[in-house]
Amino acid sequence: MFESATSSSLAKWASSYTYIPHKGSFTFSAERSGCYRSKIYRIQGQVFADTTLSDTFSLNGGTVQIGSLSFGAAAVTNSYAKIIPTVDIPNAQANFGINTTFQMAGNTLTGVLPCSLNMYVPEEIEITNRNCCEYGISKSSDLIITWNADASNNEGVYIVFAYDGPLSNQLNSSLSAISLKVSQWVNDNGSYTIPNGAFSSFPVGGQVTILIMRGNIGYGITSIGEKYKFEAYTSATHHDHLIN
Structure with a gap:
């Protein structure tokens, strides 16, 4: 059965991993969005003085390297936040x-x-059975989602189907402004069917989004045992509307 999702998709995905106290974290991602499958590659991260992660400022942890990509901390905030430029996308x-x-x-x-650490980063994920010519998701039918499976990914795929209340209400004032989500972890076998009963409370005409993601989390350990978390994930979204 699908479960109700009450937190952001990324936080929900990350929370499935056992929490380990750490002094900082870095996230590397590839996000594919919309009909035309535009993609953004980015890195985000911060280093703190202790494992409470509650400092009001970040520390400069020096250069962060992911494969052949290198990033430095911002001059004032010491945070790591960068959308990878076109010239570095192949890397x-x-x-x-x-x-x-x-x-x-x-x-x-x-x-x-x-x-440092070495870990497997799953293949970039893509929704393979949705495009601009298939606009409209039927509320009366089960929703089949297919994607490019990664046989080497043992962490599964996280699927979210969401109703965007504010956007739907803005476009049609008769629709609820309250957002709704259902989500599920599934095996990375390339296909999953969401039973239509899982989204029976979504209103017809509402703006909806399919999101799928997969990734991995690991910890780099310093010479004195301090831990820093490294996350890497890939996601794909399809925006649509609900019909009878």
Whole structure:
């Protein structure tokens, strides 16, 4: 059965992994969105003084490297946040579907020690049975979603089907402004069917989104046992509307 999703998709995906106290985290992602499958590659991250992650400012952890991609901390905030430019996209794409090395160089001025790990990053995911010519999802039928399976991914695929209340209400004031979501973890075998009963409360005419994602989480450990979390995921979305 589908379960109700009460948190953001990324947080829900990450929460499925056992929490381990850490002094900072970095996220590397490839996000495919919309009819024309536009993609954004990005990295985000912060380093803190302790494992409470509650500091009001970040520490500079030195250069962060993912495969052949390198990133430095921002000059003022010390945060790591960057949309990967077009010239580096081939290097970003090369990190998916393989075992990739993640490294933080460390910084003697801030006392941050270096760490690294090697982990499998699943292939970039794509919804394969939805396009602009198939606009309209029937509320009276089960919803079949297919994607490019990754036989090397043992972490599964996270699927979300969501009703966008604010957008739907903006386009049609008779529709509820309250958003609804259903979600499920499934095996990465390339296909899953959402029973129409799972979204029976979604109103006809409402704006809906299918999101699928897969990824991996690992921890780099310093020479004194401090841990830094590295996340890598790939996601794809399809925006649509609900019909009878």
